[in-house]
Amino acid sequence: MSHELEERNGVIEAAFAGQKPWHGLGQMVDEHMTVNEALDAAHLRWKIKLYTLHYSRYPELNPITIPDTKAVIREDTGEYFGTVGQRFTPIQNEDQAAFIEALTGEGNVVECCGALFGGRKTFWTVKCPTELLIGGEDRIEKYLIIANGHDGSLGFTIFWSPIRVVCNNTLRAAIGKSKGEQCLRFKHTNNVHDRIEEARKTLGIAEDYFNQIGEKFESFLTYKINPETFLGYTKKLFGDKEDTRNIVTANYKAERQQGTLWGAYNAVTQYTDHQMRFRGQEGCEEKRFESVLYGPGSKLKREAFKLANTLIN
Numbered sequence: 001m002s003h004e005l006e007e008r009n010g011v012i013e014a015a016f017a018g019q020k021p022w023h024g025l026g027q028m029v030d031e032h033m034t035v036n037e038a039l040d041a042a043h044l045r046w047k048i049k050l051y052t053l054h055y056s057r058y059p060e061l062n063p064i065t066i067p068d069t070k071a072v073i074r075e076d077t078g079e080y081f082g083t084v085g086q087r088f089t090p091i092q093n094e095d096q097a098a099f100i101e102a103l104t105g106e107g108n109v110v111e112c113c114g115a116l117f118g119g120r121k122t123f124w125t126v127k128c129p130t131e132l133l134i135g136g137e138d139r140i141e142k143y144l145i146i147a148n149g150h151d152g153s154l155g156f157t158i159f160w161s162p163i164r165v166v167c168n169n170t171l172r173a174a175i176g177k178s179k180g181e182q183c184l185r186f187k188h189t190n191n192v193h194d195r196i197e198e199a200r201k202t203l204g205i206a207e208d209y210f211n212q213i214g215e216k217f218e219s220f221l222t223y224k225i226n227p228e229t230f231l232g233y234t235k236k237l238f239g240d241k242e243d244t245r246n247i248v249t250a251n252y253k254a255e256r257q258q259g260t261l262w263g264a265y266n267a268v269t270q271y272t273d274h275q276m277r278f279r280g281q282e283g284c285e286e287k288r289f290e291s292v293l294y295g296p297g298s299k300l301k302r303e304a305f306k307l308a309n310t311l312i313n
Contacts, residue, residue: 005114008043008077014114015041018127032108032127035097042113044122046076048090048150053083072151074119081120082151087189091148091156093122099192100124100146103158103199111143120151128160134217134262155185156192158199216309220262223312230264236307237268237300247275261308268304 005014015027015038027041039045050070054063070088072081100110104126112125126144134140147157184199186192225233230252234245251270257263276296 005116011043012114013043013119014112016112018111033110033113034106034108035101035110037108038110038113038124039093039097042115044093044113044115046074046119047092047094048081049073049075050084050088050090074150079118081118082153084152084188088152089188089190090150091186091188091192095192096122096124096146096148096156099196100126102193102196104144117151121147121149121154123147134214135221135257137256138217138262138266140214140217152188155187156190157186158184217262219312220265220308221257221260223261224259225261225264225311226259229311233264233307233311234268237304244271247271251275261311265304265308269301272300 005012012027015029015033017029017032029037029041033041051073053066053069053071055066056063068086069083070086072084072088072090073079074081109126110124111127113123115122124146126146128142128144142160145157145159147154149155184195186195230249234248238244238248248267248271251267252258252264255263255266257266
């Protein structure tokens with residue numbers, strides 16, 4: 001399945017606090033977890049080990065060592081994850097937990113964590129105490145995302161995101177939305193615990209960016225529009241698709257913020273997140289989920305944002 005959560009002996013290696021994830025898998029807990037509680041709940045207390053690679057052209061000959069390479073093995077299962085360079089240093093799951101605790105302080109901060117693709121990747125979602133509040137009513141939550149590739153395919157990555165990572169789909173979406181100046185990536189040749197201050201500085205810059213987005217949404221809220229402007233907005237987004245425009249118009253008329261650009265933008269996001277139609281019924285919710293994150297729904301929301309931004313500038 002596209003969520004790619006790891007299942008080992010009938011147990012999903014993931015844990016979630018709060019809202020049940022869309023796939024309905026993993027261990028659910030009542031409250032946010034400490035990093036150690038998260039490691040236990042998600043069954044992540046396993047380690048990565050590196051082994052020297054050898055080859056033998058003929059069985060009767062002694063094996064020859066392959067220089068400058070190591071095999072990455074999941075120690076508890078013996079599963080081969082990939083081949084890495086000599087300088088590669090595993091960032092164990094417990095190392096990731098210790099880094100998060102050093103970065104955020106002790107406490108119940110972990111909302112989600114888990115393993116993907118057999119454990120080749122891991123993710124952590126840390127819920128931040130602050131959030132964007134648009135017009136005193138509409139909440140946009142902030143999450144600190146930490147991701148790691150044990151197979152060498154992904155550096156140790158940290159960034160802010162409005163997306164709660166619960167599986168591979170949402171990890172791809174969140175990483176896709178992160179930008180260089182708001183995202184920190186460490187190679188597996190670094191001691192991550194020596195990079196705490198760099199992480200704090202970079203994440204501070206990213207939080208400023210988050211706040212700028214909040215200011216933009218506040219501008220949408222204070223920008224008044226008339227029916228003609230709303231009609232022009234939907235026509236530029238949907239063209240001659242009258243059925244779709246009718247759905248979005250109904251959303252707009254039901255909006256608390258009808259008469260504002262924020263209300264118009266939310267009418268479109270309501271459509272992309274809950275009302276877009278897909279061929280066939282099987283897997284419809286998963287198709288909608290993927291569309292919202294990095295498919296047609298995501299593209300439409302970006303276009304709606306850009307068009308709204310041109311109206312206020």
